[in-house]
Amino acid sequence: MSAADLLTAAPSREPTRHSTVTRVVIYGLLLFFALVYLVPLVVMVMTSLKPLDEVTGGNMFALPQKLTFDPWVQAWGEARIGVSDTAGIAGYFWNSIKMVVPAVLISTLLGALNGYVLTKWRFPGHKLVFGMMLFACFIPFQSVIIPMAVILGYLGEFGNTLTDLTGFSFGFGNATENLVIVHVVYGLGFTTLFFRNYYEAFPTELVKAAMIDGASFFQIFRRILLPNSAPIFIVTVIYQFTNIWNDFLFGSTFAAGDQSPMTVALNNLVNTSTGIVEYNVNMAAAIIAAAPTLLVYIVGGRYFVRGLMAGAVKG
Amino acid sequence: MAFLEINGLRKRFGSLEILKGINLTLDKGGFLVLVGPSGCGKSTLLNTIAGLESITSGEIRIDGDVINDLHPSKRDIAMVFQSYALYPNMSVAQNMAFGMEMRGVPKPERDKAVAEVAKTLQIEHLLNRRPSQLSGGQRQRVAMGRALVRQPRVFLFDEPLSNLDAKLRVDMRIEIKRLHHQTATTIVYVTHDQIEAMTLATRIAVLKDGELQQVGSPYEVYNSPANLFVADFMGSPAMNLIEAKVSRANGATSIVVERPNASKISLPAPSSADETKLRDGGAVILGIRPEAVSDPESADRNSKNIATFNSLVDLVEPAGSDTFVVTTIAGKEVTARMRADADVRPGQSVAFAFNLDKAVLFDPASTKRI
Numbered sequence: 001m002s003a004a005d006l007l008t009a010a011p012s013r014e015p016t017r018h019s020t021v022t023r024v025v026i027y028g029l030l031l032f033f034a035l036v037y038l039v040p041l042v043v044m045v046m047t048s049l050k051p052l053d054e055v056t057g058g059n060m061f062a063l064p065q066k067l068t069f070d071p072w073v074q075a076w077g078e079a080r081i082g083v084s085d086t087a088g089i090a091g092y093f094w095n096s097i098k099m100v101v102p103a104v105l106i107s108t109l110l111g112a113l114n115g116y117v118l119t120k121w122r123f124p125g126h127k128l129v130f131g132m133m134l135f136a137c138f139i140p141f142q143s144v145i146i147p148m149a150v151i152l153g154y155l156g157e158f159g160n161t162l163t164d165l166t167g168f169s170f171g172f173g174n175a176t177e178n179l180v181i182v183h184v185v186y187g188l189g190f191t192t193l194f195f196r197n198y199y200e201a202f203p204t205e206l207v208k209a210a211m212i213d214g215a216s217f218f219q220i221f222r223r224i225l226l227p228n229s230a231p232i233f234i235v236t237v238i239y240q241f242t243n244i245w246n247d248f249l250f251g252s253t254f255a256a257g258d259q260s261p262m263t264v265a266l267n268n269l270v271n272t273s274t275g276i277v278e279y280n281v282n283m284a285a286a287i288i289a290a291a292p293t294l295l296v297y298i299v300g301g302r303y304f305v306r307g308l309m310a311g312a313v314k315g
Numbered sequence: 316m317a318f319l320e321i322n323g324l325r326k327r328f329g330s331l332e333i334l335k336g337i338n339l340t341l342d343k344g345g346f347l348v349l350v351g352p353s354g355c356g357k358s359t360l361l362n363t364i365a366g367l368e369s370i371t372s373g374e375i376r377i378d379g380d381v382i383n384d385l386h387p388s389k390r391d392i393a394m395v396f397q398s399y400a401l402y403p404n405m406s407v408a409q410n411m412a413f414g415m416e417m418r419g420v421p422k423p424e425r426d427k428a429v430a431e432v433a434k435t436l437q438i439e440h441l442l443n444r445r446p447s448q449l450s451g452g453q454r455q456r457v458a459m460g461r462a463l464v465r466q467p468r469v470f471l472f473d474e475p476l477s478n479l480d481a482k483l484r485v486d487m488r489i490e491i492k493r494l495h496h497q498t499a500t501t502i503v504y505v506t507h508d509q510i511e512a513m514t515l516a517t518r519i520a521v522l523k524d525g526e527l528q529q530v531g532s533p534y535e536v537y538n539s540p541a542n543l544f545v546a547d548f549m550g551s552p553a554m555n556l557i558e559a560k561v562s563r564a565n566g567a568t569s570i571v572v573e574r575p576n577a578s579k580i581s582l583p584a585p586s587s588a589d590e591t592k593l594r595d596g597g598a599v600i601l602g603i604r605p606e607a608v609s610d611p612e613s614a615d616r617n618s619k620n621i622a623t624f625n626s627l628v629d630l631v632e633p634a635g636s637d638t639f640v641v642t643t644i645a646g647k648e649v650t651a652r653m654r655a656d657a658d659v660r661p662g663q664s665v666a667f668a669f670n671l672d673k674a675v676l677f678d679p680a681s682t683k684r685i
Contacts, residue, residue: 203398203400205396205397205398205400206400206402208365208367208387208394208396208400209394209396209400209402209461210402210413211367211386211387211388212365212366212367212387212388212392212393212394212414213388213413213414213417213461214388214414214417214418215388215413215417219417223402223413224402224404227404228403228404
């Protein structure tokens with residue numbers, strides 16, 4: 001909410017004598033930094049559209065002489081990733097999708113539920129619980145790895161037991177599901193923090209009114225809180241999506257081979273030590289790897305600052 | 316038996332006692348106003364009736380049923396909140412129907428009830444709008460509509476008018492009063508505005524620091540305040556409170572006000588006071604409303620007990636319909652209500668007529684009325 005307030009409450013721009021000069025300087029600087037920021041992306045896109053001989057023989061900033069989409073096709077479906085037999089990054093891309101979508105949705109919904117309980121259904125010790133969840137945000141990734149591996153090991157054993165009993169593991173021990181669990185647990189601290197702070201400002205009278213109207217705990221959550229949480233929901237989804245999609249450490253630790261997520265596959269493709277380095281294919285793969293986060297920002301960014309709570313209470 | 320009954324209600328937050336044994340009753344169709352300064356516990360009391368706060372001890376009954384431990388939704392009450400608390404994601408009609416929807420009332424019935432109440436409140440044209448598209452007064456109406464539509468046994472209002480501007484507040488006050496007349500509902504209403512309390516209530520309960528100071532009709536609370544706090548709190552401008560002494564001589568009791576730079580004033584004892592409790596030489600506080608202090612020409616002709624004396628005018632406040640004249644008697648500011656066209660200027664010595672039929676005496680030690 002505070003970010004939205006700041007943006008909507010931009011100071012009025014009143015033209016002054018110095019305004020033209022100031023504005024040229026400001027926009028000039030902004031333009032310069034935007035260009036600096038965009039150069040890598042432009043080079044990546046151009047390189048990915050050139051044939052390999054043009055890349056190795058020519059200038060990095062030169063426009064493609066002969067436009068080709070072959071590197072993209074190769075990166076998606078043909079390139080050899082590490083020592084794996086799977087061709088292209090397509091399979092890994094779907095691994096990442098299968099990991100990110102449930103992990104983001106589960107962690108966001110649980111975070112919303114936590115925020116709801118920590119603000120509207122306070123219990124003795126709620127501050128301590130929130131403090132501990134907040135602490136989760138500061139735990140470095142590396143320190144989680146070994147305990148997490150142990151827990152995932154137990155879950156894998158449990159999956160084996162289930163397979164023996166029922167013939168089906170219910171996903172326990174599956175690398176993608178393991179990563180979903182890891183990311184949900186690790187992300188919960190952040191999502192809880194976001195939603196708690198948002199719901200802290202959410203009018204409690206609405207909850208009381210719904211209680212008197214006869215709505216239950218979950219009905220209040222689903223009918224009153226969630227429909228009014230769009231801004232923070234989108235913020236959380238963008239944050240979680242970016243973090244989980246871009247994660248490399250957990251992906252490379254808890255998943256191997258064909259079950260690796262996109263980031264690990266990209267590393268394996270680029271770090272290949274045999275044959276020539278196909279920069280154009282690497283660049284295409286890197287852009288494909290970055291595309292989903294870019295898309296989430298473009299789609300979600302518009303809703304980022306919309307204050308949907310306007311008019312909820314007071315005049 | 317009373318419809319709403321509160322017996323020995325106590326509410327404690329840790330070691331802090333917010334409500335210290337409240338006893339209250341309200342008949343069916345009554346309009347009870349809980350009034351008091353901020354932090355007196357009036358909102359807490361309302362929340363305990365609603366079930367939004369638990370109680371430490373005591374009993375709350377509606378129509379004979381003890382509702383102490385019932386969930387708010389099971390108490391058959393409806394509440395109008397200070398902030399209106401309309402669900403921003405729902406239309407006006409959905410807002411009003413939400414309570415019935417949660418109770419599993421079928422849609423045709425819900426629509427019918429909403430339409431009826433919308434007609435009473437003249438908000439039919441707003442039914443498809445969102446709360447954010449409504450003005451303050453319209454939101455207020457919708458909030459009342461949401462309460463009315465379920466036809467609960469008791470309505471609770473938590474300072475519903477305090478977010479409106481002055482003119483709209485007066486309009487909505489009249490609206491609420493009319494609604495109460497039309498529907499004959501039982502209402503408990505919290506406010507810190509003593510004018511709202513006077514105009515709306517059939518029964519006023521004045522609270523201070525979690526204790527009831529006085530419960531009674533607006534007339535009783537205004538004219539026979541139980542103690543100095545109630546006398547001072549109710550009425551605007553506030554009641555004049557003047558330190559005085561009792562003098563008993565020749566079987567007649569009089570109240571003597573000493574003035575440092577002028578002759579002392581001797582007034583007959585107010586007819587409301589219990590003379591047997593007045594002791595010669597004892598200190599008392601004389602309470603008299605500004606409208607009982609006037610210029611001699613506009614003093615109440617039916618009063619048998621008028622005392623007139625002169626005093627210097629400190630300040631003149633023309634209020635349009637009346638002129639309030641402030642003078643100092645025995646170190647205390649005394650406000651008199653005079654005719655609108657009274658020709659009074661600061662510094663003048665003017666005759667003030669005290670109507671002692673309308674005066675009351677307080678014991679300064681116990682602060683109670685004598």
